[in-house]
Amino acid sequence: MSSDLHFCTITDLSAQLAAKELSATDLMSAVIARTRAVEPRVHAFNSCDEANALTQAAASDARRDDGQSLGPLDGIPIALKDVIAVTGQPLTASSKMLEDFVSPYDATVTTKLKNAGAVLWGRANCDEFAMGSSTENSAFGPTGNPWDVTRVPGGSSGGSAAALAAGEAIAALGSDTGGSIRQPAALCGVVGLKPTYGLVSRYGLIAYASSLDQIGPFARTVEDAAIVLGAIAGHDERDSTSFKTDIPNYRAELATRRGPWKLGIPKEYFAEGLDPEIGAAVEKAIAFYKSQGCEIREVSLPHTQYCLDTYYIIATAEASSNLARYDGIRYGHRSKNAKDVVDLYFQSRAEGFGAEVKRRLILGTYVLSSGYYDAYYLRAQKVRTLIRRDFLNAYREVDALITPTSPIPAFKIGEKSDPLAMYLCDIYTIGVNLAGLPAISVPCGFTKSNLPIGVQLIGQPFQEANLLAIAHAYERAHEWSAKTPNL
């Protein structure tokens, strides 16, 4: 592990902070210095409020001096994807539509991180309204992958992943609707966890597709991810889809759950289109588990081939409705050229939204139209039931599934202009969202061109403790997360 503060883990830093070998202010200053140094090349953030972060860090130091430390996250700089509301801070969703929007309220995860003493730092860039797999669909310009800034960091939470990989934050939050945490985590060489739908409150998360969206952590290690998840998980009365379940001490559980586990290999996930280097790296990870006494079994998720269409129908339908509120009236971009109120909607939205958002709004509006609803939306909801059933059937035999996270490593900025080709980046991650399952991407190697590779572990509903322990077992025996990019 690097000796640079900005590349340290929460685990290390919280120990140093607790021992008063380090102050939160010094840590924050180091992260600010690093950000200033690399941000022109990475562009991980849409905005960062240095003065505000230093004030938070000073407050953390004051608490610690008073013996009132709030735990392992107290004083740790955490970046938030720019779709999560923080009172008094910009909230743009990387859209011109919300370029000047300042949130008058906190998301529930924001409140929870504040209560844990975390220093909220930087609004991370992303695809506009979280729609995309490369962070190129940001109205404020793309983010560079810290391992090769001419390449994308993945998306939609590319800024969060890149900020962490580049040492501009110690952990980050993203949101995952079809792979938007796991895929950029894989492409940037960090850990990314998408929790079970309902484990983390969505209140204050700008909605893309409500029945699929879930907030989750990016971290350098599985243990760090467990710490952040512990801080943000839990039932929230402001989110009707939040689930009432006991939250274990995920970090402590890592030590108690030792396996061996039964792991399933869904054969449909190793079909054509998978990059051979990624295939080989994932095979090695599978071999590792086998060597540790885990039983490896091939399983079938027969509806996998329908995930992509099911996902894009449901996600665009929900998005077309969720984004109707951006009309330039109460907030957001308001066209100066409108003749009347109907024109105001039309012009404001035409000027405020980017091409991919518009594409998805058109698709979503179409699939919900009377006459097409049954053929597209209703049918997709039924296929969704079948997809979820596939996973639950597999879980009768195995504890978790192991697959590649992304079929390809980080690609060049501007390389993929065809939307369908871009949509195929999510091929291994979207089934998880349709089934509402937890899944984690863990670094498992590098390509010959030194681009990170991630392996995905998919767990059973609300069994994050198990999932993290399985991932942790792999991570403990490998050094991938110790590698840092040369920036």
Added chain:
Amino acid sequence: MNYEAVIGLEVHVQVKTRSKIFTRVATGYGHEPNTLTDPVVLALPGALPVMNKAALDAIIKAGLLLGCEIAPVCKWDRKQYFYPDSPKNYQISQYDQPMCLGGTVEIELPGSARNIMGEHKKIPLTRIHLEEDVGKLNHGATDSLVDYNRAGTPLMEIVSDPAMHTAEEAYAYLTSIRATMIYGGISDCDMEKGQLRCDANISIRPVGETRLGTKVELKNLNSISFVRDGIAHEIERQIALVERGGTIVQETRDYDGMAGTSQSLRSKEEAHDYRYFPDPDLMPVKVDAAWKSRIQAECPELPFVKQRRFFEQYQLPYSLTSVLVWDRELADFFEEAAKLSGKPQPVGNWIANDLLRELGTAGLGLAESKVRPANLAALVRMVESGAVLGHAAKEIFVAMFATGGDPAAIAEQLGLKSAPTDAGELEQWCRDSIAANARALAEFKAGKDSAINAFKGSVMKAAKGKVNPKLVDETLRRLLAAS
């Protein structure tokens, strides 16, 4: 040709809850603009809805009161359209799985005279569902201003079958729904505050025809009398149009109650596609037997049922029940006083005549009345026993209304008590009277019974009015018979 009108009503009722239907900021009317908002009401990025349990209880109660079938499972749908009063540009509503199905609204049509009961009918309902109200637009000369205070207030939509045929029926229907909602504590139904709103679908057809004619939707029927007048006007307009050889077009018309005219707002040619779909932010509602029976236990007896019971139990005339049963507190007041006095009919008369008149004059509500069931019952008992006389009782009542208190004490204080106790004195007055009216005595003896009134007059005069007339009558007859 003779035409028959077919009328269906869509009635919106604001449910009386403290907080909004999908968030916990307060509801209210008449507040400063945009003081009742939060991220959910304003549809800020990231805000999410959470159902209000009280609104669900209220619609189940409405459904049970109107005999609807309560759906075992219902869900929430998004009705999508862009309009500046709708912050999300979709309204959370219930599309194909409403909370209540079927049911009826009992109505009474006007009788041939005020004190004669009219015909009763049961108007079938299609459905009742719950949704959220929108904000309010204030139209200026060059622009419009939006106030979101009303947005998110729980709103029930009660849809009738196209089963009414006259403006009177529609009027009676709305009156009955209003009474039911107020009785159930579901809504105050103040039309001026927009708590009760009504749109009517009206068509005509030749008498005997069973198919429905082209319907016209009439909007802005914003008082109960406008509902009657507007519908009557629309029926006349349609008949006149058809009789002139014209054709009814499907359209929405705006009724101007002050002018008594209507004008076309838009034709329904381009029917809107609302792209309804289930709201992924809200979970479905399951209503089990226990929930229903808990609400059932809170359901009050409705006015018409109460009226039939008052006929049976108290033998009250229609003229009294029709005054007493429409206000739940008044009916309860009556029943308590009737029970305490054992004299329902005089109690009913006192309430319907004296109490309501005094309250009306003073501009007070029943809750503020100093006449309470207990002192009213006491007054009625005093009159019945002859302890006070009719006109004295009226004076006591006025004093009781002004200051409250016990009627016996007031009678004492005002010297209004009749004094029948001294039988000797009464007998002496009677003897004196008979002795002084030889002519009346002769007439009486000759069989003219009314001649007794001449004696009564002078006895009352001697007694200064403070004797029980019944006792005077008895005493006089005894003495006359003996003389």
Added chain:
Amino acid sequence: MEYAKQLVQVLGHFERLKAVDVSGIEPSSHAFDVTNVWADDVVRPGLTVADALRNALSQRDHMVVVPKVVE
């Protein structure tokens, strides 16, 4: 035109779902089946007028201005 072509292409891709036998399958609107999620009718403070209108570009008399709406 490229844009329209892409849309048609994606919609064409969606047609693949027609191959799935969905007879007797319930649609999923949510990731899991939970019912009756609600809150008690208790009032919580909302936003101040200033916060409510802080992001409204056009406002007057504590209200949001829109072009004149004629119903």
